Amino acid sequence: MVVLLRMALIALAISWTPADRAFAEPASFPDLADSVAGRKDVTFADLIRLVAPRIAANGEASSGDGAIDVRHIGGEAWSSPAPEAMKLLKLAALPARSGGLDRMVLLLDFGQARDSASGFAVLALFDVTGEPRLLDATDVAFDRWTSFAEPGRLAIGEGDDLLVTRSTHSNSSQGYATTALVLLREDRFELVDRISTLDDRACAFERTQRLDIRQGTGAPFADIEATVTERTAGSGEQCGDATAPEPGTRTIAVTYRWDAAGQRYIADSDAFAALARENEERF
Template sequence: MMVVLLRVVLVVLAVLSAPAGRASAQPAASPDLADRVGGREDLTFADLVRLVAPRIAASGEAARLRHIGGEEWRSAGPEAAELRAFTAVPARSGGSDRMVLLLDFGEARDSAAGFAVLALFDIAGEPRLLDAADVAFDRRTSFAGPVRLPVGEAGDLLVTRSTHFNSSQGYAMTALILLGGDRFELVDTISTLDDRACAFKRTQRLDIRRGTAAPFADIRATVTERTAGTAEPCDDGAAVPEPGTRTIAVTYRWDAAERRYIADSDAFAVLARENETRF
């Protein structure tokens, strides 16, 4: 056990995260582990990671870490407890400043998905780990635009996306995760699929925006699907979809009685089933 923990700490302290992407559009950063957190001279990102890494390395602890999607998604933990990359996002919960890290531990031990831990920290005084959950729904998981949306008294909304690709299809599962009461709660997952064949190319792009309602803002998510023909010859006999554009939109509204966001339709569930027939 101690050997494994020591290995984790040494790997963690040696890892540098990947370069930040689209920094101008997203409030997420990919700092070095040695960088200071929140302007504090006495706290680094390595200090925060040390609060999480032993839980992942300890025997059985990773298996007990909840998955944000529920029991059917939970894995036995990563193949190797080695931190590969991390991303940081400042956030607010219940009117307090918090720090959120998305930690990539690579592949899960018992599934084709990855193992990505979303961790919430109180950094006002002595740093504390407040909540952690596996948010990997596929092989690679990262924050996705807009990353963080302030939605009022309910807290911040965080957006992650899990993906994998093959030669003709790209799969994505976007998770809308509410940060309220110092705990992560799943609002919904949205499945999108890009696919192409010899005669067409089809893309699905997701846009997430905050509404104007108060004190809890609506969340509006829209998938725009575009299908275009190609000039390539196609003689496989498969049906070719008509070129065109369609939109699938869902609005999530805060339900005061349920204390959660509720979708105004099942349109994304219908889209997910439709996409499954194209796999």
């Protein structure tokens, strides 16, 4: 029995290739001098210089003075120029797939955009199978701080992935988040939707909104199932004449389905747009 179990484990190890393991991993946070997986001759600094050519590989305080022009994933209305003095504040890496091919995605946080309160965060796509090539790059900052969400990647297509980023900022009583659903298709980033959520609290209550993203069924691209769960709890404090919302839980759900004719995802309702308008009234 032990021999049979050992043989089964060996067979599983053989069938589970290193590439499969890499694409099951969450986002990592490498140093610039680290080698890209499978490429001892290519570092993350080499990839970043394809976005910001003069970035310096000097540890956490990496700095430079310029980046290539990138579009904003949300369109021209969201576009902000890159900071005058480029400084890489955070680097996150995530293996991904496009058209069935292995790719590397980096999320580069360069801090605050020029003449804007929003950040400047570049989502960059690379082919690292040969001489490293930058395939696409887009600004995904919808707020001050941007990172990969959890999950940061869903394998929703036949060899194509969905990437999920989240932009946030907060003050003493409110926390703001914008989650971007980004389809990686034909080596290009395409925005599926952006979903805004708000946490707020006052003397008499605390309210949270949590977003969950799941992969559904369907082909050639699976449904994307998004659910916001809002929970409101009373504090039990005496707050004068302040009126607190009723405690309880509600869910707001939207499913995005692939439209073959339009070659894009379409939401089955405008529930998230209505939630965004409702939250704006609480700002």
